[in-house]
Amino acid sequence: MASESSMANVNGRESTSLNGEPVVKRPREGVPQEHPLRTPKEPQNKVTVVLGAQWGDEGKGKVVDLLAMDADIVCRCQGGNNAGHTVVVDSVEYDFHLLPSGVLNKKAISFIGNGVVIHLPGLFEEAEKNLRKGKGLQGWEERLKISDRAHIVFNFHQAVDGIQEQQRQQQEGKNLGTTKKGIGPAYSSKAARNGLRVCDLVSDFKVFEEKFRMLAEHFRTMYPNLNVDIDSELQQLKEYTERLRPLVTDGVYFMHRALTGPSKKILVEGANAALLDIDFGTYPFVTSSNCTVGGVCTGLGVPPSYVGRVYGVVKAYTTRVGVGAFPTEQDNETGNLLQSRGREFGVTTGRRRRCGWLDLILVRYAHMVNGFSAIALTKLDILDTLPEIKVAVAYKVNGQPLPSFPANMDVLTQVKVEYETLPGWCCSTETARSFEELPVQAQNYIRFIEDFLQVPVKWVGVGKSRESIIKLF
Numbered sequence: 001m002a003s004e005s006s007m008a009n010v011n012g013r014e015s016t017s018l019n020g021e022p023v024v025k026r027p028r029e030g031v032p033q034e035h036p037l038r039t040p041k042e043p044q045n046k047v048t049v050v051l052g053a054q055w056g057d058e059g060k061g062k063v064v065d066l067l068a069m070d071a072d073i074v075c076r077c078q079g080g081n082n083a084g085h086t087v088v089v090d091s092v093e094y095d096f097h098l099l100p101s102g103v104l105n106k107k108a109i110s111f112i113g114n115g116v117v118i119h120l121p122g123l124f125e126e127a128e129k130n131l132r133k134g135k136g137l138q139g140w141e142e143r144l145k146i147s148d149r150a151h152i153v154f155n156f157h158q159a160v161d162g163i164q165e166q167q168r169q170q171q172e173g174k175n176l177g178t179t180k181k182g183i184g185p186a187y188s189s190k191a192a193r194n195g196l197r198v199c200d201l202v203s204d205f206k207v208f209e210e211k212f213r214m215l216a217e218h219f220r221t222m223y224p225n226l227n228v229d230i231d232s233e234l235q236q237l238k239e240y241t242e243r244l245r246p247l248v249t250d251g252v253y254f255m256h257r258a259l260t261g262p263s264k265k266i267l268v269e270g271a272n273a274a275l276l277d278i279d280f281g282t283y284p285f286v287t288s289s290n291c292t293v294g295g296v297c298t299g300l301g302v303p304p305s306y307v308g309r310v311y312g313v314v315k316a317y318t319t320r321v322g323v324g325a326f327p328t329e330q331d332n333e334t335g336n337l338l339q340s341r342g343r344e345f346g347v348t349t350g351r352r353r354r355c356g357w358l359d360l361i362l363v364r365y366a367h368m369v370n371g372f373s374a375i376a377l378t379k380l381d382i383l384d385t386l387p388e389i390k391v392a393v394a395y396k397v398n399g400q401p402l403p404s405f406p407a408n409m410d411v412l413t414q415v416k417v418e419y420e421t422l423p424g425w426c427c428s429t430e431t432a433r434s435f436e437e438l439p440v441q442a443q444n445y446i447r448f449i450e451d452f453l454q455v456p457v458k459w460v461g462v463g464k465s466r467e468s469i470i471k472l473f
Helices: 004-008 060-068 120-133 155-172 183-192 205-222 230-247 251-260 294-300 333-341 360-370 440-453
Strands: 047-052 073-076 085-089 092-096 109-112 144-147 266-269 307-315 318-320 354-356 374-378 388-397 416-423 457-461 469-471
Touching: 047 060, 047 294, 060 085, 060 266, 060 307, 060 374, 060 457, 060 469, 092 120, 109 251, 120 230, 144 230, 144 251, 155 183, 155 205, 205 230, 307 360, 333 354, 360 388, 360 440, 374 440, 388 440, 416 440, 440 457
Parallel strands: 047 266, 047 307, 073 109, 073 266, 109 144, 307 374, 374 457
Antiparallel strands: 085 092, 318 354, 388 416, 457 469
16 A cells, blocks of 8 residues: 555655545644644734824825825824814825825825824815815715724813813913814813713613713803803714714724735825824923824724834925924024015914924934834925025033934023034925926035934925926935
8 A cells, every 4th residue: 555655745745545535634743733723823914104203294295195195094192173184186285184195096095093083073184174175085984984983072072171271370370282172182082081982872862961061060160150052062973973884993902904915095184293102202392292203003903013114204395383391493584584484374373373493303313213214304485595404413401412303392492503514505496396396505405414313315395286296316
């Protein structure tokens, strides 16, 4: 009789046993077998992340819009309608606050994750406002998904936000400069574990109503002057529920299927920026969420191993809205020129932005936290008329160099900035469509940034439109 091995492999081909069944190859005794689950697997799909590297308003929307053109899914992971992104498509200027900028891509799904706090009137009003501007948002409800674990911002959260700012002004003579969109109070409710989520609203409305009334009374007790029309807001929420329900999905399963299923391009659009992060920003003049890379994992339910490239968006100079330390601020003609040429007004609040020189100490710190794969340098054209350009390269306090970006804001307000002065180019860069077409001085400015940060610049923005973004590699 033929041996088992000869039956199993005849001339290199699989054979069968005498009863016609395939021969089962059994492992030899004493030889350890590799378990398939113990072999590390590289994730099928990874998310690409776009984050602000300064104090916000860097032009993230333009970069996201560029990358979203061939994305399958575009996500928001934190913040609320305190963020503001402007995108110009076909000469139409769209303003987004809650909706991901990628909603303009009719082939992509836009996803609002659990880390976002959602003001429902603001969401639907934003969509309707942009619908009136152009055709870009047509059919938006068919391509938007919202996590059932996302918390809701109520009207009384917004009212409380205003009261808190007023109290800070009266007690300390200064406020935080919030957008008064209710973001901080909503995240406070989330942390206090009395907040309400999207899943509560689309479930049993009677149960939701009871919890809503309790939460409203909680804030009324804390703020006796708070004017809340509970019944009116409940009626409004009930009307929104039916429009909201088809959009709601289990966010964890949604992202898991996207990450582990067929090949997909998944883009995450950060709101706010690194120096506004609740942990790593210039506290207390920060937002109420993690707008650094860690917020991607907690705000979407994405494992860290599925985070791929992280792009930091850096404005060619620095701006800041509201109060707080700003070492390179130019409260002079230079600052006024940057402000007017750059049209530096907040998308969300309309507030005038403070302007100053590019601060590479600050951007390097943002890179330490986020680990940028590459940089998108925006609004280079705003520097076109300057004969010389300064860049912050070191901080000193009491004559001693600071080894790192300070956590204490009292220290940051005392720093003396050391600048490197570079020659300007004094000509327009707006028509440039390649690195070689930029003036030599502008090329050197970009190389200086790369050398200091040890991070490559992948894109350079020299105008408002999608076409004005130069890809370097």
